[in-house]
Amino acid sequence: MPHIMLSYQWDVQDLAKKVFEKLEGLGFNVWMDLQDMSGNINEAMAEAVENSIVVCPFLTEKYQASKNCKKELNYTDGCDKDIVPCMAQPNFKASSWLGLLTAGMLWIDFRNNAKFETSMQSLVKEITATCGDKIANVAVNVSSNEAKQLATPKKGxxxxxxxxxxxxxxxxxxxxxxxxxxxxxxxxxxxxxxxxxxxxxxxxxxxxxxxxxxxxxxxxxxxxxxxxxxxxxxxxxxxxxxxxxxxxxxxxxxxxxxxxxxxxxxxxxxxxxxxxxxxxxxxxxxxxxx
Structure with missing residues (x-):
């Protein structure tokens, strides 16, 4: 089933899980690794990426240093999937492979926990603007008026x-x-x-x-x-x-x-x-x- 995929390094799991629960609560199909992928990790990661309409990486210094995160996001890029980055660490600026891969992309600001609800609205709007009509494939359970407005592709x-x-x-x-x-x-x-x-x-x-x-x-x-x-x-x-x-x-x-x-x-x-x-x-x- 198509989904929104959250890609993160373990240290920000609490934030990623909070985003996951909010998106799921709005009615979206969402995927994240909650218990660390077991078995054939590469196969599980590839399947998660391939079934996504968009991947949201949570950018931190440790994400950039992680070999698994690098592999995951590079595969996302290779599959030509849409990417909507989420900034999860104050004063961090992506460089090296991560800076190259996310160059020119607008990231959603999750650095201030007090503004989480506003950041969530921004994330859904950006996913909708990036994915366009494809958003309907992951919004099958969206029912509230608030979520429907956020998940309706706009005219620009x-x-x-x-x-x-x-x-x-x-x-x-x-x-x-x-x-x-x-x-x-x-x-x-x-x-x-x-x-x-x-x-x-x-x-x-x-x-x-x-x-x-x-x-x-x-x-x-x-x-x-x-x-x-x-x-x-x-x-x-x-x-x-x-x-x-x-x-x-x-x-x-x-x-x-x-x-x-x-x-x-x-x-x-x-x-x-x-x-x-x-x-x-x-x-x-x-x-x-x-």
């Missing part, structure tokens, strides 16, 4: 600027650029609207470059450093490449991110009520995914 992600508390959206105004044609202007809104939702596209595993396509207009988010201009247009090239990374300073349990324009080398932010790009990352460059 909304970006909320944390300081301004406003949503990224298109204005409906079109400008013509001599090199790239028509561009739709961007702004920030008090509430989400049709053009506030973005579908994330990647260049493939191993690349941290992503593109954001507006769900309503199908235009790709871009940044022109020459005019400090944020826009959408029909096709994506270099100026529409972005790097999305987890904001490690946030401790709310929500999906806090930083958005970096790869071509323009600027961070997307809001200054004086307007969208702009800045060269140095600061607290004003933080956004929530919703």
């Amino acid at each position: 992600r909304a970006f909320i600027h944390i300081s301004a508390k406003k949503y990224l959206a298109e204005t409906g105004q079109v400008k013509f650029h001599p090199a790239s044609g028509s561009r739709n202007s961007l702004t920030i809104r008090d509430r989400p609207e049709d053009t506030s939702y973005w579908v994330q596209e990647g260049q493939g595993r191993g690349s941290n470059i992503v593109f954001f396509k507006n769900y309503a207009t199908q235009g790709y988010l871009g940044y022109d450093p020459n005019g400090d201009y944020i826009y959408t247009k029909a096709q994506h090239y270099g100026a529409e490449e972005w790097i999305l990374s987890t904001d490690e300073t946030d401790d709310t349990g929500r999906r806090a991110v930083v958005i970096f324009a790869n071509y323009g080398k600027k961070y997307l932010t809001v200054k004086n009520g307007k969208l702009t790009g800045v060269a140095s990352k600061s607290s004003d460059c933080r956004w929530y995914l919703d």
